[in-house]
Structure formats: C-alpha cells, structure tokens
Amino acid sequence: MAAGLAGAPLLDGPLPVVLGLAGVAALGSLAAALAGWWADGVGVALVLLVAEYGGSLVARGPGLDPSAPLVAAGLLLAAELAYWSADVRAARAGGAEDRAVTGRRARRVAVVTLSAAAGASFLLAAAALPRNGGEALRVAGVTAAAAAATVVLALLRRVR
Amino acid sequence: MTSSRRLHPRVRAYACLGILGVAGAVAVGRPELAAVTAPALLLVAAGLARDTGCGVGVEVTLDRLRVVEGDEVTVRVRLSVDRAVERVDVALALPAGLEPVARPASASVAIPAGVPRTLEFGVRASRWGGYGVGAVTARATGAHGVTVTHARADGLTPLRVFPRDARLRSAIPPARTRAAVGSRVSRRSGDGIEHADLRPLQPGDHLRSVHARVSARRGAPWVNDRHPERNADVVLFLDTFAEAGRDLAGTLDLAVRAVAALATVHVAARDRVGVVSFGGLVRWLPPRAGPVQRARILDALLDTAILLHFATRRLDRVAAAALPSTALVVALTPLLDERSVEVLSELRGRGLDLAVVEVSPVPFAPPAPGELGELAHRLWRLERTALRRRFSSRGVPVVAWHDGQPLEPVLAEVIASRRAARTAR
Numbered sequence: 001m002a003a004g005l006a007g008a009p010l011l012d013g014p015l016p017v018v019l020g021l022a023g024v025a026a027l028g029s030l031a032a033a034l035a036g037w038w039a040d041g042v043g044v045a046l047v048l049l050v051a052e053y054g055g056s057l058v059a060r061g062p063g064l065d066p067s068a069p070l071v072a073a074g075l076l077l078a079a080e081l082a083y084w085s086a087d088v089r090a091a092r093a094g095g096a097e098d099r100a101v102t103g104r105r106a107r108r109v110a111v112v113t114l115s116a117a118a119g120a121s122f123l124l125a126a127a128a129l130p131r132n133g134g135e136a137l138r139v140a141g142v143t144a145a146a147a148a149a150t151v152v153l154a155l156l157r158r159v160r
Numbered sequence: 161m162t163s164s165r166r167l168h169p170r171v172r173a174y175a176c177l178g179i180l181g182v183a184g185a186v187a188v189g190r191p192e193l194a195a196v197t198a199p200a201l202l203l204v205a206a207g208l209a210r211d212t213g214c215g216v217g218v219e220v221t222l223d224r225l226r227v228v229e230g231d232e233v234t235v236r237v238r239l240s241v242d243r244a245v246e247r248v249d250v251a252l253a254l255p256a257g258l259e260p261v262a263r264p265a266s267a268s269v270a271i272p273a274g275v276p277r278t279l280e281f282g283v284r285a286s287r288w289g290g291y292g293v294g295a296v297t298a299r300a301t302g303a304h305g306v307t308v309t310h311a312r313a314d315g316l317t318p319l320r321v322f323p324r325d326a327r328l329r330s331a332i333p334p335a336r337t338r339a340a341v342g343s344r345v346s347r348r349s350g351d352g353i354e355h356a357d358l359r360p361l362q363p364g365d366h367l368r369s370v371h372a373r374v375s376a377r378r379g380a381p382w383v384n385d386r387h388p389e390r391n392a393d394v395v396l397f398l399d400t401f402a403e404a405g406r407d408l409a410g411t412l413d414l415a416v417r418a419v420a421a422l423a424t425v426h427v428a429a430r431d432r433v434g435v436v437s438f439g440g441l442v443r444w445l446p447p448r449a450g451p452v453q454r455a456r457i458l459d460a461l462l463d464t465a466i467l468l469h470f471a472t473r474r475l476d477r478v479a480a481a482a483l484p485s486t487a488l489v490v491a492l493t494p495l496l497d498e499r500s501v502e503v504l505s506e507l508r509g510r511g512l513d514l515a516v517v518e519v520s521p522v523p524f525a526p527p528a529p530g531e532l533g534e535l536a537h538r539l540w541r542l543e544r545t546a547l548r549r550r551f552s553s554r555g556v557p558v559v560a561w562h563d564g565q566p567l568e569p570v571l572a573e574v575i576a577s578r579r580a581a582r583t584a585r
Contacts, residue, residue: 039169040173042170046177046200047180050177050184050193051184053192054181054184054193057193068195068196072195079170079173083169086169098268098269101246101247101270104247108246115199115203116203119195119199120196124195127191127194142186145182145185148182148198148201148205149178149182155205155208155209
C-alpha cells in the first residue's frame with residue numbers, strides 16, 4: 001500500500017528527483033519500523049508520503065486532484081496496518097491472538113479507511129464549491145485549521 | 161502491581177501529520193493536502209475526546225506450589241479491566257529453570273469491561289530450585305486505540321521444584337551403627353538374625369540360642385552369637401565453596417541430585433540422615449530418621465547456592481549435633497577450593513567415617529585453545545590426581561563422578577574401596 005502511494009505520483013509524468021527520493025525514504029522508514037528498528041518510522045513515513053504527494057500537486061499545477069480521497073484512505077490503511085504489526089511485536093510477538101481481537105482490529109481498520117475516504121471526499125467537494133468570500137474566507141479557513149490543531153494539542157495535554 | 165498510561169504511538173504520528181498537512185494546504189493553497197490529512201487529525205481528536213484510558217487488574221495463581229523436575233504447572237493469569245478495551249496483550253516472564261510448554265508464553269485477548277478473564281499458561285519445571293513465578297506484564301489498548309495502559313504484576317508466588325531422585329539400589333554401609341533398631345547388620349554381637357559366631361554359654365543367654373549339635377559334640381552348652389540389626393547416622397556433606405558449570409548444569413547441580421538420592425536411600429534404610437552444606441554459607445540439618453526428614457532435606461537443598469566468600473571456614477561453625485562422632489560422612493565435592501580440602505581433612509582427623517565422592521569439574525572446564533591451554537589443563541588434572549592420592553593415603557577413598565555417569569556404579573566403587581581399605585587395615 002505504501003509503495004503504491006509512493007509510486008502513484010510518478011505515474012502522472014516526470015517529477016523532481018527530490019520527490020522520488022522522499023518516496024524512497026518513506027518506504028525505507030516504514031520498512032525500518034516494521035522490522036522493529038525504528039519505532040517512529042511509521043510517522044516519518046506518513047509525513048514523507050504526504051510531502052511527496054503535496055510536491056506532486058504543486059508540480060502538476062492548478063486544478064483539484066480527484067484521487068485525493070483514495071490517497072487519504074490508502075495513507076490511513078497503510079498506517080493502521082503498520083501499527084497493527086508493531087502492536088503484535090510489542091505484545092512479545094507470536095503469542096496467540098484471540099479471534100475477537102483480530103476481528104475487532106480488522107473492523108477498526110476498515111472503518112478508519114472508509115471514514116478517511118468519506119471525509120476526504122467531503123472536504124474535496126467543499127473545496128470545489130464556487131468561493132465568493134475572497135480574503136475573508138481564506139482567513140476563516142486558516143483560523144479553522146489553527147483551531148483544529150489547538151483542540152488536538154489541548155486534548156493531547158489532557159490525556160497525558 | 162504497578163501500572164502506567166501512555167499514548168499509542170499512532171496518536172503523535174497522526175497529530176503531526178494532520179497539523180503539518182493542514183498547515184501545508186494553507187501555505188501552498190492546495191485543499192487536497194487538507195483533505196488527505198484532516199481525517200487523521202479528526203481520528204485523533206475523536207479518540208482523545210472519548211478514550212481516557214482504563215484500569216487493568218492482573219492476578220497470578222499457580223495450580224501447584226511444589227513439584228518435581230519435569231512436572232508441569234499451570235499458571236493462571238486473571239485479567240480484569242474497568243472499561244472496554246481494544247485488546248490486552250499479556251506476557252509471562254519466567255526465570256531460568258522454568259520454561260513455557262507452548263512458546264511464547266504470551267497472548268492477546270479481548271476482554272469486556274467488568275468481566276474478568278482467566279488465561280492459562282503451561283510451565284514446565286526443567287531444573288530443581290526455588291522460584292518466584294508471577295512476573296506478568298499486561299498491555300491494554302483503549303477502545304479507540306489512543307491510550308495504552310501498561311500493568312505489571314510484581315507479586316511473585318513461590319514455586320518449589322524438587323530434584324527427580326536417581327534410583328539407588330544400595331547405600332554406602334556405615335562402619336559404625338547406633339544402638340537403635342534399623343536395617344543394617346551391626347558388627348557387634350547381640351540379638352539379631354544374622355549368624356556371627358559360636359561361643360560357650362554365659363549367664364543371661366537365652367536358652368533358644370543354644371546350639372544343640374555343637375553343645376553335644378563339645379560336652380558343654382554352646383550358643384549362637386548373632387549380629388543385631390541397627391541403624392546408623394549418615395551425614396551428607398555438600399561442598400558449596402565453588403562450582404564448575406555451564407548454564408544450569410554444573411558440579412553443584414550434580415551434587416544436589418546425589419544428596420537427594422542418597423538421602424532417599426538412607427532414609428528408606430531407616431538411618432538417621434542429616435545434611436551439612438559447607439561453603440560461603442554454612443547450613444546444616446542434624447540427623448533425623450523418617451520420611452519427614454527426607455522432605456526437610458529436599459526442601460533445604462532447593463536454596464543451595466554458591467556464595468562467594470573468602471573467609472576461612474572451620475568445622476566448629478557446625479553444631480556438634482549435626483556431626484555425630486559415629487556418623488558416616490559422605491562428602492560430595494568438586495575439590496576445587498583448598499578450604500574444602502582442609503575441612504575434609506579435619507573431618508578425617510576427628511575420626512569420622514568419611515567417604516568422598518568427587519563431583520568432577522573436568523567435563524565443565526575444557527582446556528583453553530592452544531598448546532599452552534592443553535598443557536595447563538593436563539597439569540591441573542595431574543594436581544587433582546595428586547589430591548585424590550593425598551586423601552587415599554589418609555584412608556579416605558575418593559571416587560570421581562563425571563557428568564552423564566549414573567551414580568550407582570560410583571557408589572559401588574566407593575563401597576568396594578572402603579571394603580578394601582578395611583581389609584588392608
């Protein structure tokens with residue numbers, strides 16, 4: 001899945017070498033994380049994959065990318081599967097896993113993937129709507145993004 | 161029990177991804193970036209808002225607390241959670257000497273909130289000893305996959321693993337017996353079954369002892385003299401100054417097994433058996449008879465260990481009752497420490513009936529590679545031979561017992577050499 005995400009931007013045409021390198025680095029960090037050598041490898045791989053995707057969008061020029069929901073779903077699917085693998089390793093790998101545990105986790109992965117696709121589609125549809133707000137709407141968007149980040153950080157602090 | 165709560169690694173990753181993605185979308189003016197990363201941010205926000213962690217309870221019990229080597233014990237781990245969790249990963253850590261029947265001793269289970277669940281792990285006791293079982297770690301991932309609670313059960317349940325007895329058919333016959341009735345034919349004369357000699361009738365002799373034919377031939381009453389059946393005091397002397405070994409096998413392991421086997425066979429012969437563990441730590445059990453004493457000895461053996469100590473140890477540290485003057489002392493020693501050699505010489509000097517079984521350290525100490533190593537090893541072996549000769553010259557038979565060799569023929573050799581020494585005397 002991660003290889004597909006890393007390779008997909010290259011299908012649309014030649015891209016700057018640095019983007020290709022970002023994809024390769026993402027696959028490398030994911031492999032290191034799965035092998036148990038680097039615990040933070042999954043997170044770094046996700047950021048690199050998104051950076052590669054963002055770079056490809058900029059290189060491609062204006063116009064919305066209709067495949068963004070697929071990318072969002074693929075990204076979270078790859079992340080969830082990688083964390084599943086890491087969890088099994090953390091549980092002193094190889095121990096018997098209840099069917100209920102496997103089933104519950106599989107359902108969770110499916111729900112997360114589908115929700116990501118649905119959420120991305122919704123945002124993309126919203127972005128495609130004609131905008132007449134000008135700078136005010138842009139400021140509102142930035143404020144909303146900053147508020148979302150603040151809420152997440154506040155929740156993180158509360159749970160810690 | 162100790163427990164701690166942490167965030168699942170995905171939380172930090174998703175939060176970073178979401179924040180960076182949304183910021184990047186604003187910076188480059190590409191809503192697709194926000195569309196791709198915002199779901200991760202929403203997932204984290206929703207999870208953090210609803211998942212506040214859970215309490216995990218872990219209780220460990222064993223189905224048996226006393227087993228024999230090779231037996232299996234069932235370790236029951238009772239898990240309980242106060243809130244719904246996605247999964248609980250449980251791992252049982254075992255000390256060396258205990259091994260899981262099915263590897264690895266871990267499992268991942270789903271547990272509904274408020275309904276405890278019990279997991280069973282089969283554990284095989286592969287070596288004698290006293291163990292603490294119950295080091296269990298549980299890792300519960302919250303229902304929304306955001307928090308991970310680590311719990312650790314620290315309370316250890318003691319498990320006693322007794323050595324499996326080597327079956328011995330015969331024990332070393334003591335030179336001296338006690339006055340109490342037992343199974344050994346005493347050298348003294350008295351009431352018994354075994355014929356000893358014929359002698360003229362003396363006042364106090366029973367009439368049934370009169371030998372009719374000899375009396376008729378001699379023209380005066382002669383009686384049968386017999387050996388009475390008596391028991392003896394046996395002290396098993398365990399040298400714990402030093403040992404040679406690899407992993408769990410070694411001279412101490414062999415010596416403890418031998419002590420257990422000798423205790424069993426002597427108790428069965430109605431002897432009074434005691435143990436003296438002599439080394440950095442000096443401990444003893446005075447001789448007593450009966451199966452309870454055997455159990456006591458086995459129990460005491462489990463805590464036997466080499467305690468490095470450089471002080472001189474003298475026999476006067478041992479209570480007099482633990483070393484009766486008429487006792488047969490069977491010493492099990494690797495003859496590695498000069499102090500143990502001195503103590504054995506002191507035992508002989510006290511006039512005790514001493515037999516030494518040398519638990520050979522040679523198989524556990526291979527020569528260092530190279531010609532010099534071979535030479536050093538040869539010299540060491542020669543020194544050991546000289547040491548054995550020193551004992552033999554004092555009338556103490558020393559028989560070497562090598563790893564993998566059964567104990568029975570070694571004891572037969574001890575018995576034969578004692579008989580030869582007695583004949584020579």
